Amino acid sequence: MTEEKKPEERKKRRTATEAASRIGPMVKATIGGTVQAREEGKPIAYSFICCCYDEIIRAMDIVPVWTENYAGVCGAKRDAQRFLERAEAENFSRSLCTYALCGLGFDAWREELGEMPPESPWGGQARPDMMLGSGQMLCDPRNKWYQASQRYMPDVPVYDVGLPWPPYEDDYDYREVQDYYVKYIVEELKGLVQFLEKHTGRKMDWDRLSELVDLADRTWNLIWETYELRKAVPTPMGTGDAMNTMVPMVFMMGTQEAYDFYKELNDELKHKIANKEGEIPDEKYRLIWGGGLPAWFALTDFNYFNNKGAVFPVETTYRMVEAIYHFDIDLSKITDPLEHVAWRWVKFWTYWYDKAKKRPGSHPDVERLIQYIEDYKIDGIVMHEAFSCRSWHVGLIWQLNQLKKVYRDIPSLILESDIVDISSYNEADTRARIDAFIDTLEAVKSRGR
Amino acid sequence: MGRKTKVKNREGLGGKTTENRGWGSKIAMVYIAGIDIGSAFSKAVVMAKNEIISYHVMPSGGDYKLAAEQVAGEALAKAKLSLKDLAYTVATGYGAANVSFSNQAVTDISCQGRGIFYLFPSARTVIDIGGQFTKVFKVDERGRAIAFLQSEKCAAGSGRFLQIIARVLQIDLEDIGDLSMKSQNRVDFNTGCAVFAESEAISRIAEGAAKEDILAGLHRTLAAKIQTMVERIGIEPDCAVVGGGAKDIGLVKSIEERLGCSLLLPEEPQIVAALGAALIAGEKVSH
Numbered sequence A: 001m002t003e004e005k006k007p008e009e010r011k012k013r014r015t016a017t018e019a020a021s022r023i024g025p026m027v028k029a030t031i032g033g034t035v036q037a038r039e040e041g042k043p044i045a046y047s048f049i050c051c052c053y054d055e056i057i058r059a060m061d062i063v064p065v066w067t068e069n070y071a072g073v074c075g076a077k078r079d080a081q082r083f084l085e086r087a088e089a090e091n092f093s094r095s096l097c098t099y100a101l102c103g104l105g106f107d108a109w110r111e112e113l114g115e116m117p118p119e120s121p122w123g124g125q126a127r128p129d130m131m132l133g134s135g136q137m138l139c140d141p142r143n144k145w146y147q148a149s150q151r152y153m154p155d156v157p158v159y160d161v162g163l164p165w166p167p168y169e170d171d172y173d174y175r176e177v178q179d180y181y182v183k184y185i186v187e188e189l190k191g192l193v194q195f196l197e198k199h200t201g202r203k204m205d206w207d208r209l210s211e212l213v214d215l216a217d218r219t220w221n222l223i224w225e226t227y228e229l230r231k232a233v234p235t236p237m238g239t240g241d242a243m244n245t246m247v248p249m250v251f252m253m254g255t256q257e258a259y260d261f262y263k264e265l266n267d268e269l270k271h272k273i274a275n276k277e278g279e280i281p282d283e284k285y286r287l288i289w290g291g292g293l294p295a296w297f298a299l300t301d302f303n304y305f306n307n308k309g310a311v312f313p314v315e316t317t318y319r320m321v322e323a324i325y326h327f328d329i330d331l332s333k334i335t336d337p338l339e340h341v342a343w344r345w346v347k348f349w350t351y352w353y354d355k356a357k358k359r360p361g362s363h364p365d366v367e368r369l370i371q372y373i374e375d376y377k378i379d380g381i382v383m384h385e386a387f388s389c390r391s392w393h394v395g396l397i398w399q400l401n402q403l404k405k406v407y408r409d410i411p412s413l414i415l416e417s418d419i420v421d422i423s424s425y426n427e428a429d430t431r432a433r434i435d436a437f438i439d440t441l442e443a444v445k446s447r448g449r
Numbered sequence B: 001m002g003r004k005t006k007v008k009n010r011e012g013l014g015g016k017t018t019e020n021r022g023w024g025s026k027i028a029m030v031y032i033a034g035i036d037i038g039s040a041f042s043k044a045v046v047m048a049k050n051e052i053i054s055y056h057v058m059p060s061g062g063d064y065k066l067a068a069e070q071v072a073g074e075a076l077a078k079a080k081l082s083l084k085d086l087a088y089t090v091a092t093g094y095g096a097a098n099v100s101f102s103n104q105a106v107t108d109i110s111c112q113g114r115g116i117f118y119l120f121p122s123a124r125t126v127i128d129i130g131g132q133f134t135k136v137f138k139v140d141e142r143g144r145a146i147a148f149l150q151s152e153k154c155a156a157g158s159g160r161f162l163q164i165i166a167r168v169l170q171i172d173l174e175d176i177g178d179l180s181m182k183s184q185n186r187v188d189f190n191t192g193c194a195v196f197a198e199s200e201a202i203s204r205i206a207e208g209a210a211k212e213d214i215l216a217g218l219h220r221t222l223a224a225k226i227q228t229m230v231e232r233i234g235i236e237p238d239c240a241v242v243g244g245g246a247k248d249i250g251l252v253k254s255i256e257e258r259l260g261c262s263l264l265l266p267e268e269p270q271i272v273a274a275l276g277a278a279l280i281a282g283e284k285v286s287h
């Protein structure tokens, strides 16, 4: 068994917004709440973010345990290595997704002990009653992780929701096939509801589900409007904070708390803008976090950028919403909640398709970058290649190349490490790269002067 | 003294010049220095009147602070000077923070850009093959780095790759270049990974392959990695190569072959960042 030293606790990242500073305690309380829910016998489900089933589990009062979130917390607390090592000792390859490895290592350990591993971050990851996979393009763990967890919890059933969306091609209109995708997803979600009813002995309250779906729609719009406020110069909030404020978006969707959180953030940002209060006092370079999950153990790198006069008014990572009222269909007319959710899903992922088609050689992801670069007055682009996650990181370099071809050459920096595995990270090297990048930004800016 | 490798009518390092390319021509004997503490080697350049008057290169070892003192001490001794004679010192490189006697630290990319501009004002793309990483960057018409790319963290794209193989083949690092040029029958490697290449090299030795053929194959592998980086950033002529890896003539030839163009090569490619640091120091005293 892996016995480990006490983790090296990390200095907290400095936040710009009061809202972001509340997230840590919120996540801690939520994770603590899941452990307590287990003791109280409430049904608990291992869940994935961006899953389409947020409102479904909320409507049935099932308590989600967001396993990616827990792995991220272990990473942020620099206490993931012992769980990764445990997974490796169980013969899982170290090159797999480290969220999955961390979770599997944790589960193996917890199941062996019959209790939480010693000094588990924030009380540990509660044992589930069911596990809800959420398969998406390219990501194997979202299908296979929970099946692998059954090795340690053979009694815990898994339901795997397939969530496809029409792929982008520049020579066809995805609308030709979108109905089939929606139909497929609706069937998947119906199956999920039956599965949950069977394993909880509860019946779905369809009216409540509809209310929560409507609440989630309103939350999407509110988030979109709130994040758009960051266009202001100086920007009131950067990506470092957004890596916190994404929590209600991806872990609490379909709850009133999530809506209220963004309402408060919206007010706070408006207040800051009115007072010309930027994330940093002297904003020199405006950057976009153009792709890649963050290194959770190195979020202070955002402060390092700040110290150099750089801010990130926008990011593509975890901006998992669009304004519903911008979709090309009127979602309010789709009253069946499962169908509604399925359409929202398909419309979200295809949102940039039409724009991309208008620019030869472009691509939806590239088009989104271009739009943000223009809207947020961006000087440079930073991406992070986390070695262990294919789904979010495949194609980043290609996107940069296309951006250069179809739009313009913009200074770029690619950071390398991982989401959870700190052994992949070298602070001195990362910061030397940031320094060099800032030099190039300055040189490019001064050429334009 | 400039080496004319691929250089058309261009003076090399330390060459006399009538052009006013910097600060020194305006002022009388003011000594300045650039110190580059790299992960593998430390370099110091002492200048006066826009000319190099001495330099020194030595392994960094484990103590960067000591390396900084020693490398500066050696370079200064060659010029019959001491630390107190220096009007301004700029430090750069991985261990720049350890140069306690410097006035300022500047990123190595800015120093390389400045140094290369002094040597080859026409260079627009620079390949820097260092001990830990390879960097490719673009410089503008004033020697300012305007884009850069760094190799992945693994050894495959950097000088470390050659260090690993030199150990396996039991040859000195400095001999790799000339030896590889004797290759008649290059051994092609199936891998770009340094760890796999090490075991592949061992198997090839066991099969009786000549060291020079193995080295030529490795150069090709390394050159292919570097070519990818150059293509990603987009090559713009002239293209120069600097850093410790550029002392390996076999590697330089391989890169030229892959890129299909000649490379500008300073006579002492390892000291370009230190030179740039010294030039930046010079600009400080002249302002």
Ligand code: SF4
Binding pocket: A068, A097, A098, A099, A100, A139, A140, A141, A142, A388, A389, A390, A391, A392, A419
């Ligand atoms: S998307 Fe990436 S980080 Fe998330 S589960 Fe899949 S592989 Fe892991």
